Amino acid sequence: AQSVTQPDIHITVSEGASLELRCNYSYGATPYLFWYVQSPGQGLQLLLKYFSGDTLVQGIKGFEAEFKRSQSSFNLRKPSVHWSDAAEYFCAVVLSGNQFYFGTGTSLTVIP
Amino acid sequence: DAGITQSPRHKVTETGTPVTLRCHQTENHRYMYWYRQDPGHGLRLIHYSYGVKDTDKGEVSDGYSVSRSKTEDFLLTLESATSSQTSVYFCAISEGEETQYFGPGTRLLVL
Numbered sequence: 001a002q003s004v005t006q007p008d009i010h011i012t013v014s015e016g017a018s019l020e021l022r023c024n025y026s027y028g029a030t031p032y033l034f035w036y037v038q039s040p041g042q043g044l045q046l047l048l049k050y051f052s053g054d055t056l057v058q059g060i061k062g063f064e065a066e067f068k069r070s071q072s073s074f075n076l077r078k079p080s081v082h083w084s085d086a087a088e089y090f091c092a093v094v095l096s097g098n099q100f101y102f103g104t105g106t107s108l109t110v111i112p
Numbered sequence: 113d114a115g116i117t118q119s120p121r122h123k124v125t126e127t128g129t130p131v132t133l134r135c136h137q138t139e140n141h142r143y144m145y146w147y148r149q150d151p152g153h154g155l156r157l158i159h160y161s162y163g164v165k166d167t168d169k170g171e172v173s174d175g176y177s178v179s180r181s182k183t184e185d186f187l188l189t190l191e192s193a194t195s196s197q198t199s200v201y202f203c204a205i206s207e208g209e210e211t212q213y214f215g216p217g218t219r220l221l222v223l
Binding site: 032034036042043044045046049051090092099100102103104105 | 216
């Protein structure tokens with residue numbers, strides 16, 4: 001079955017530390033890939049997306065993600081986390097037909 | 113931010129009553145979607161629309177129906193609400209196989 005996996009349900013990091021959130025997908029072809037962020041009580045905001053080309057993509061708020069075809073991964077990174085980055089992060093993929101498949105999310109806590 | 117509004121933003125209802133949630137967009141995007149968000153499940157697609165009067169089922173469509181009579185409006189109806197439909201419902205829009213933009217969500221509690 002097709003799926004998107006975010007293996008870390010919850011991550012805690014100290015402010016100023018680096019961050020990496022993992023995302024793996026199981027599809028035969030290379031899908032379109034997205035990361036969204038959701039602050040408490042809010043909707044989802046697009047952080048970045050990958051369609052093709054350079055496998056390292058830059059997004060908003062200092063985030064970046066790298067697509068690795070060999071590992072079927074699209075991990076999200078940030079070199080220095082800020083307290084305002086505390087939120088829930090969702091990886092998503094779309095193959096065709098406009099149907100997004102979302103991971104179950106990773107909740108990020110930032111310690112001062 | 114994409115022009116997407118959802119109404120109501122919060123609703124409490126009783127089991128067995130009909131409920132309609134509305135999504136309104138000002139972007140003139142072709143595609144509209146309804147998702148539900150539940151802990152441990154992420155977002156799951158309920159129904160989507162690829163044009164006026166053109167809709168299709170998603171992953172968790174049982175117990176839900178939709179209608180789209182105008183480009184800008186996409187309605188989600190729970191014909192007879194059940195407690196298992198307590199959730200946060202998000203509307204999204206897109207122009208193609210590209211980025212989806214999400215509304216602020218509707219919190220529904222079925223007692």
